[in-house]
């Protein structure tokens with residue numbers, strides 16, 4: 001930038017703001033944004049003089065210090081700068097500033113206030129979900145090809161308490177409330193206007209899950225007498241001779257996505273009147289054949305909604321804020337050798353298009369609202385009681401969204417619905433999260449768009465040919481890979497167990513089914 005001589009002169013007379021070490025965000029945003037007609041910066045790190053000499057030379061003109069996390073402002077430094085009236089630090093934390101010394105010298109101190117509260121809270125919740133639900137760890141597992149060779153990754157769970165209920169702590173609490181978390185806190189003192197339980201010492205925080213209740217449920221498993229109707233457990237697919245031998249006594253089938261319930265199978269089992277699937281999705285069941293044969297079907301109902309929504313929001317935060325990628329960067333020792341990891345982008349204000357506003361989609365929307373995101377959606381039909389903007393065309397939804405979260409069912413209509421046109425409409429800055437089914441997305445096209453930067457990133461829990469994941473994705477840092485774990489936690493499995501048994505008991509006692517998909 002050309003600066004006139006007069007202007008230069010004037011600037012020379014401005015009070016000086018000392019910067020001891022380079023401050024990364026100034027370089028990031030560009031120094032022109034810090035230009036002011038009230039002061040100029042004096043950079044100690046640009047001078048070849050030893051620091052003490054530099055400070056003594058300039059001390060009469062240094063009226064302020066701009067500090068950052070890695071720049072201690074010690075009593076020794078302040079001693080050399082008698083004219084300093086204010087220390088402004090770019091961080092929220094003040095531990096690098098000798099506050100008692102500032103107080104003694106009458107120096108004012110300012111920090112970053114609440115400018116980071118949203119982003120830090122987003123990140124904290126992202127890390128919490130990441131750790132509790134083992135997102136980064138299971139991403140590593142998928143990238144090493146272990147899902148295909150060693151099977152399912154262990155489940156995650158939860159225990160939560162907030163230590164420090166300042167601006168950031170509040171922002172974290174607000175988000176966690178939307179996740180249905182019970183919140184308790186520890187702080188220097190109880191906050192009179194806050195109703196969350198307060199704990200004076202840091203530990204122990206109470207468990208959010210009542211473990212005794214959980215143990216009671218576990219031990220309350222009644223043994224069933226032998227003479228009751230038979231339920232076929234359909235995993236792995238049974239051999240023909242087995243089916244023929246038991247055909248007359250099998251009245252119900254219990255299955256999951258791993259074993260398809262086809263018309264041919266049902267043909268072999270004429271006594272079957274109920275199919276219970278331990279999944280939310282029913283794409284592995286020939287629903288039309290069940291209907292035709294007068295067979296009722298139940299699914300996982302809403303038991304997976306919370307965990308599915310947590311995982312979807314976790315994946316979105318992870319991709320936008322690069323949590324798993326930067327975890328890898330730190331583990332590889334690159335932070336030390338190569339410096340700061342590139343920044344991610346903010347959640348607040350993002351337009352998030354939810355594809356499929358059922359039980360999981362609604363829980364995702366509720367959570368995203370707490371992050372200050374704008375929710376839009378596509379669904380089979382517009383929901384009369386909801387004010388979120390509705391798009392009947394998923395391409396239009398993509399064109400108006402910064403991120404798409406796929407959580408609809410896989411059907412003939414939704415197979416490869418997220419195609420090239422949708423990716424194009426989403427655009428280069430767009431992000432996709434898929435916790436629905438892999439085949440809702442045209443996977444080849446998605447991989448191509450990710451590799452060529454035609455979309456910005458993806459958080460993927462599901463794939464077209466699980467557990468085979470396209471190898472090209474293993475090399476990409478803008479992708480988080482999860483081995484189809486979004487809806488599974490020990491808690492959701494326990495709730496699922498109750499629902500499955502409840503559906504079977506309801507059926508065999510002629511009571512209404514608890515989570516019917518087809519109720520004959």
Ligand SMILES: O=CC(=O)O
Nearest residue numbers: 278279280281487
């Ligand atoms: O993906 C899991 C389910 O459909 O339950």
